[in-house]
Amino acid sequence: MEHYRDIGFKLTPQRIAILDxxxxxxxxxxxxxxxxxxxxxxxxxxxxxxxxxLQALKERGRVAELSIDPGKxxxxxxREPHHHLVCTGCRRIVDIHRSYKLPVSEKERAGFDITGNHxxxxxxxxxxxxxxxxxx
Amino acid sequence: MEHYRDIGFKLTPQRIAILDxxxxxxxxxxxxxxxxxxxxxxxxxxxxxxxxxLQALKERGRVAELSIDPGKxxxxxxREPHHHLVCTGCRRIVDIHRSYKLPVSEKERAGFDITGNHxxxxxxxxxxxxxxxxxx
DNA sequence: TAACTACATGATAATGATTACAGACTAAAT
DNA sequence: ATTTAGTCTGTAATCATTATCATGTAGTTA
Ligand SMILES: [Mn+2]
Ligand SMILES: [Mn+2]
Ligand SMILES: [Zn+2]
Ligand SMILES: [Zn+2]
Numbered sequence: 001m002e003h004y005r006d007i008g009f010k011l012t013p014q015r016i017a018i019l020d021x022x023x024x025x026x027x028x029x030x031x032x033x034x035x036x037x038x039x040x041x042x043x044x045x046x047x048x049x050x051x052x053x054l055q056a057l058k059e060r061g062r063v064a065e066l067s068i069d070p071g072k073x074x075x076x077x078x079r080e081p082h083h084h085l086v087c088t089g090c091r092r093i094v095d096i097h098r099s100y101k102l103p104v105s106e107k108e109r110a111g112f113d114i115t116g117n118h119x120x121x122x123x124x125x126x127x128x129x130x131x132x133x134x135x136x
Numbered sequence: 137m138e139h140y141r142d143i144g145f146k147l148t149p150q151r152i153a154i155l156d157x158x159x160x161x162x163x164x165x166x167x168x169x170x171x172x173x174x175x176x177x178x179x180x181x182x183x184x185x186x187x188x189x190l191q192a193l194k195e196r197g198r199v200a201e202l203s204i205d206p207g208k209x210x211x212x213x214x215r216e217p218h219h220h221l222v223c224t225g226c227r228r229i230v231d232i233h234r235s236y237k238l239p240v241s242e243k244e245r246a247g248f249d250i251t252g253n254h255x256x257x258x259x260x261x262x263x264x265x266x267x268x269x270x271x272x
Numbered sequence: 273t274a275a276c277t278a279c280a281t282g283a284t285a286a287t288g289a290t291t292a293c294a295g296a297c298t299a300a301a302t
Numbered sequence: 303a304t305t306t307a308g309t310c311t312g313t314a315a316t317c318a319t320t321a322t323c324a325t326g327t328a329g330t331t332a
Pocket of ligand 4 (some may be wrong): 223224225226227228260261262263264265
């Protein structure tokens with residue numbers, strides 16, 4: 001549990017609380033999600049600390065920032081790179097753990113060095129499919 | 137030029153100005169980019185109208201909304217679906233016109249119907265590569 | 273063409289998310 | 303004990319976006 005040593009920043013109670021929340025988290029929480037969860041056990045927790053900590057963790061590669069939800073940021077505690085499937089109806093997000101080797105032609109590459117990729121699949125989740133049907 | 141008839145909304149001078157701006161646009165403008173460009177020739181243009189028009193165009197499939205830039209929305213006037221290569225240094229965005237058929241296992245699909253995908257490639261653009269080198 | 277009406281405009285206010293700030297605090301290090 | 307570097311919190315400020323509403327007008331219809 002206390003393998004947080006090697007993150008490379010000071011371990012404060014607030015940060016540990018945030019890390020503990022992220023540790024087992026399967027979803028893609030917003031800063032507010034993190035705050036709401038952590039403030040319960042840590043009533044003095046400030047929003048600023050949540051943002052600061054998420055930023056620090058991002059810089060250290062412990063969380064990834066997703067820009068899937070327009071207008072607010074989501075964070076991904078998943079440690080290995082993966083892709084996402086987003087429901088166009090309800091915006092539910094599902095992980096796709098798989099890696100793709102995607103060729104890009106020299107010309108399209110435009111001189112860039114490509115270091116990785118992230119795929120956002122779009123689709124309809126089962127419950128949104130149902131809603132569509134019953135809406136007829 | 138005036139093939140805007142079939143968009144399915146009222147053609148006002150403001151909307152025509154916005155459409156004209158988007159027409160030839162190769163990049164991925166924000167609402168502010170659009171506003172700044174259009175207000176020059178149309179000094180009474182309001183930000184609200186830009187947002188409304190972009191929203192209406194999005195609903196009609198005339199522009200796509202990109203969630204590449206966290207914290208602000210970008211719009212893509214490109215008519216055909218395509219992918220993007222983003223510089224991790226300066227956030228420059230380059231189009232990748234190519235389509236990928238990406239398999240997703242039944243299990244990972246989680247009951248979704250998948251309708252499309254969008255790949256975000258990450259890399260370093262030529263000028264950011266130079267900066268890295270000279271920073272040593 | 274004139275009148276009508278649903279829809280669009282634009283100035284501004286309100287909201288929501290994020291960032292900036294500054295003083296208080298904490299845990300080493302001297 | 304004093305210093306120091308880094309962190310925490312509450313709050314203010316900022317930035318992008320959305321909502322409001324009185325006024326204007328495009329497209330339709332008579
Ligand atoms: Mn994920
Ligand atoms: Mn594009
Ligand atoms: Zn759904
Ligand atoms: Zn660059």
